[in-house]
Amino acid sequence: MLLECPKCGSTKVVKIGQYGKFLGWGFGGTVFLGLIGIAYFIFMTIIPLWWLLCLGWYLKHPLLECDKCHLEWDPHRPPSVAGGARS
Numbered sequence: 001m002l003l004e005c006p007k008c009g010s011t012k013v014v015k016i017g018q019y020g021k022f023l024g025w026g027f028g029g030t031v032f033l034g035l036i037g038i039a040y041f042i043f044m045t046i047i048p049l050w051w052l053l054c055l056g057w058y059l060k061h062p063l064l065e066c067d068k069c070h071l072e073w074d075p076h077r078p079p080s081v082a083g084g085a086r087s
Contacts, residue, residue, distance in 0.1 A: 003075065005066035012067035018058060026054040 003013045029050045037047065065072045 003064060005069060005071055006073060007071045008066060008069045010066050010068040013064050014067055015062040016065045016072065018061070018063055022054060022058040025057075026051060029054065 002011050004011055005013060030047055033047050033050060061074070061076065063072050064075050
């Protein structure tokens, strides 16, 4: 199945990671749960589960990028051509 860029129509499409979101949500949640875990020991067991949840979300929701015009989009959402192009 060939995917096309919604902006330029090119078929040169590659998957790219969402590293910033993964790191932000993963470590942000770890800090938040760690602070709660200081008062409640039971929350310390939730941290590895949070990591797995964040990793699973990251792996299941890759973005796509056009090699030609560098437009990034989420294949699970309707394309928005107005923005998102990276210079």
